[in-house]
Amino acid sequence: MLNYIWFGMMLISVVVGTIAGNIDAVTEAAINMAKTAVEISIGLIGIMALWLGTMKIAEESGLVQIIARALQPITIRLFPDVPKDHPAIGSIVLNMAANILGLGNAATPLGLKAMEELQELNTEKDTATNAMCTFLAINTSSVQLILPATVVALMGAASNQIFITTIIATGLSTIAAIIAVKTLEKMNRFKINRDK
Amino acid sequence: MIDYLVAFTNELSRYIIPLLLVGIPFYGLVVKKVKVYESFVDGAKDGFTIAVRIIPYLVAILVAIGMFRASGALDMLLIFLSPMLNAMGFPPENLPLALMRPLSGSGSLGLLTDLINEHGAESIIAKIGATMFGSTETTFYVLAVYFGSVGIKRSRHALAAGIIADTVGIISAVYLCQLFFAQ
Incomplete structure (x- = not known):
């Protein structure tokens, strides 16, 4: 199900973007979001470490x-x-x-x-x-x-x-x-x- | 009564994180004699590996969502759906938020901010929006991150169940607010 939704969203985006003349914005969004995804993940490291560390104490006690x-x-x-x-x-x-x-x-x-x-x-x-x-x-x-x-x-x-x-x-x-x-x-x- | 309860929980929520950060090591060190510093560091090590492992899944989902929004396809979907929703008593102003909510946390927060600025916090549209925002989650993001972290590729019925839950949350938000706040 996720396969079709994922591909479908991108296909529709390219088709609609072409017709509506937004194709540049589509390209830009793809590149920016790829960057954002990594920023979110990297930003998670510190918070993850903090809570997983605290959790470990809760577990061992x-x-x-x-x-x-x-x-x-x-x-x-x-x-x-x-x-x-x-x-x-x-x-x-x-x-x-x-x-x-x-x-x-x-x-x-x-x-x-x-x-x-x-x-x-x-x-x-x-x-x-x-x-x-x-x-x-x-x-x-x-x-x-x-x-x-x-x-x-x-x-x-x-x-x-x-x-x-x-x-x-x-x-x-x-x-x-x-x-x-x-x-x-x-x-x-x-x-x-x-x-x- | 309600006002007091809300003020109390909001006040309490400011202390939850500090209390957990102090309370848990306190219990560990003082009551159970656990080496709290060593266990903290040991547990914290996992933070890095998990965060890095979700990157490919997050890229896949966020790129598709970003493209969909930028192409104007989301706006088209809204125009297409609005007559039907009007007939159901669903305010069209709240529809972008309802559609955006499962896809993007920052996107839907932006839409909610816009709704509140446009109509005022006391308007029923803002109240419906805020209730929607509080009673649903960014399902696609949660799915990508949680399944991605352990390498699950076949998600089975999780997406369908998540969407059903979001739909119920969104429809409840609309009708509850109309019930509670309609003039």
Whole structure:
């Protein structure tokens, strides 16, 4: 699916850019975005190091395991394929906690750590497991309790009003993500061992 | 009540990061006698490898998104979709943001800023926009980065589920705001 969307976007861009006379802008965007992608990745190194370092302390002092055990009733249902004492559960729980608290900077490194640990359980290394898809869907549905700092800065006093609408909307999208991922994983189209 | 709660959580959010940065080593060193400096450095080493590993995936996704936006294809899609959305009661002013949100964090933040400047923070359009922004994620970016970091090429149903979640978030934002803030 990603193959077609990726290629489709670029093909449409070149066709539309040619017709609309924006082809120079398309070229420029391609080159600039390639540069931006590297800048974002390099910029992540420091923040990643900070949170992964702190996380390591939390892990070695047993803090992660305490939190993971407390949330076991939920994680066991969401990730039935992951053994309940696997380190991946700890990282997943911390990633969600960081998201809920609106700590986007901390959430990404923890999420990437969780993916690495989920990959250890994967038997087909280039294909996503059910647990990975569930984790991603919950992540992209943006579970959060605290408004992003940027939104508060932009909305000023009106951010008080959108607090409640944002929590309800985000709750609904997370529920939708869980239902969608659990339904889709059973469909033939998305089975792991389908013949291509 | 709500005002107080919001002020409290916003105030609290300023202290979360400093508290975590101090609280975790405190627990490790004082309670569990862990060598906190050594463990920090050990964990931090992974930061570099992971960040470098996601570069090719991020380049692929961001280039495609950048081209799509620059070509004018996104604007065309908006013009094409607006009559249908009008009929559903979806304000056309909020559509660019809804379409941009899964693709680009900085792009959608730019659109939200523009909406708030244009219509004012007290307008329903700005409130819908801000709710949308807060209740959805940059799905394509998250997918590229997370799967890219471990070399997953076949993402199966993750994209479809992410898009469904975003759609529900966006539609909820529109109808909730109309319910709460309509004059």
